[in-house]
Amino acid sequence: MSNENAATKTLHAHVTAYKGRIVMELLATKSIAGEVATSLDSPSSFGQVIMNTKEHLGVSKEALELLKTVKRGNDSLGGIDWFKTSDGNHAFSWMGGPYQITTPQDADASRSYVVSDHFVEIENTVPEGARHHIDGSDGGEKE
Numbered sequence: 001m002s003n004e005n006a007a008t009k010t011l012h013a014h015v016t017a018y019k020g021r022i023v024m025e026l027l028a029t030k031s032i033a034g035e036v037a038t039s040l041d042s043p044s045s046f047g048q049v050i051m052n053t054k055e056h057l058g059v060s061k062e063a064l065e066l067l068k069t070v071k072r073g074n075d076s077l078g079g080i081d082w083f084k085t086s087d088g089n090h091a092f093s094w095m096g097g098p099y100q101i102t103t104p105q106d107a108d109a110s111r112s113y114v115v116s117d118h119f120v121e122i123e124n125t126v127p128e129g130a131r132h133h134i135d136g137s138d139g140g141e142k143e
Helices: 061-067 128-136
Strands: 013-018 021-026 047-051 057-060 080-084 090-095 099-102 120-122
Touching: 013 061, 013 128, 021 061, 021 128, 057 061, 099 128
Parallel strands: 013 057, 057 120
Antiparallel strands: 013 021, 021 099, 047 090, 080 090
């Protein structure tokens, strides 16, 4: 885990937790070569990819605990992935739009998924829209 202050980094995504759910939020509004690839400006893309997570991915302690319980799948592509890249860095990705909410049990991880210690620790500030969505859904766990 990066000990550097999140304010000194250019974060392109936050991963937080709320009521047993993982909340992934893209902060970038466009792709930036070598940092983030997003479906916002590449409609043929499957989702969002945050490269060099040590510099560009913010993860709360609460979300980290949930991410550690996500089980690897059998496919090379998953709905969520965290993997080591050929340059020795790590990348985090998810399929779908700029916001994604899932439970660890429902997260469809790739077979290469592994929780990395390459990220910037952030406060568990869950987006208001995600809180409202989760609060309005049935079966949510208590905080």
